[in-house]
Ligand SMILES: Cc1cc2nc3c(=O)[nH]c(=O)nc-3n(C[C@H](O)[C@H](O)[C@H](O)COP(=O)(O)OP(=O)(O)OC[C@H]3O[C@@H](n4cnc5c(N)ncnc54)[C@H](O)[C@@H]3O)c2cc1C
């Protein structure tokens with residue numbers, strides 16, 4: 566949970582994913598959409614930010630041979646990079662989708678760790694035209710390995726995650742999704758981020774944001 570300084574506007578900290586962990590630094594990848602991110606974009610080196618974290622859980626690294634499939638939608642790709650970096654020895658297949666070319670992020674960083682992402686944009690300005698779940702469905706339909714040898718990791722807009730849940734049921738795939746709900750406190754106290762799961766209501770900031778893909782009730 567991050568605020569740009571000690572001003573009261575915006576009053577609440579905003580949730581951000583950890584894009585990358587380095588020895589002494591963390592990196593955050595953000596899209597300028599509102600009050601806080603507009604302040605952030607004008608920050609200079611050595612300016613001070615206020616951060617509470619890390620909070621919540623992260624993507625579990627599964628043991629065994631299953632090949633990871635990472636799917637990021639828009640700015641939802643942000644938390645997948647450090648996972649890709651951690652599990653690059655498992656040769657993850659990385660799908661990135663966005664509305665348009667400008668919103669396809671950090672492909673340069675992926676290429677620097679040996680991953681060539683499969684890209685789609687809604688308007689066809691980069692990669693295949695259409696939503697990334699269609700590209701994934703096509704891939705799974707014509708897969709060469711036994712289908713259960715894949716494990717999904719995803720973050721992105723709700724419609725994408727919902728469609729992925731259907732695909733995982735259809736193709737009998739296991740996996741994990743990171744949810745992005747509005748958050749007021751980030752530490753489990755306010756219940757503003759609660760989602761319905763097969764095991765009851767859960768707080769995305771505390772029990773999540775990562776959940777097994779089959780657990781969420783859409
Ligand atoms: C777990 C989690 C991880 C996240 N990780 C990232 C990340 O890594 N990178 C990232 O960029 N984002 C991330 N987000 C999203 C980010 O927290 C939000 O986009 C945050 O609200 C941005 O803060 P802001 O003050 O700039 O925008 P806000 O002012 O909060 O605005 C957010 C959105 O609401 C709209 N809005 C604001 N006020 C109004 C209004 N009065 N009427 C209608 N619409 C309005 C804005 O146009 C904008 O689209 C994450 C969210 C979650 C829950």
Ligand code: FES
Nearest residue numbers: 751753755756770
């Ligand atoms: S944001 Fe307050 S409980 Fe999750």
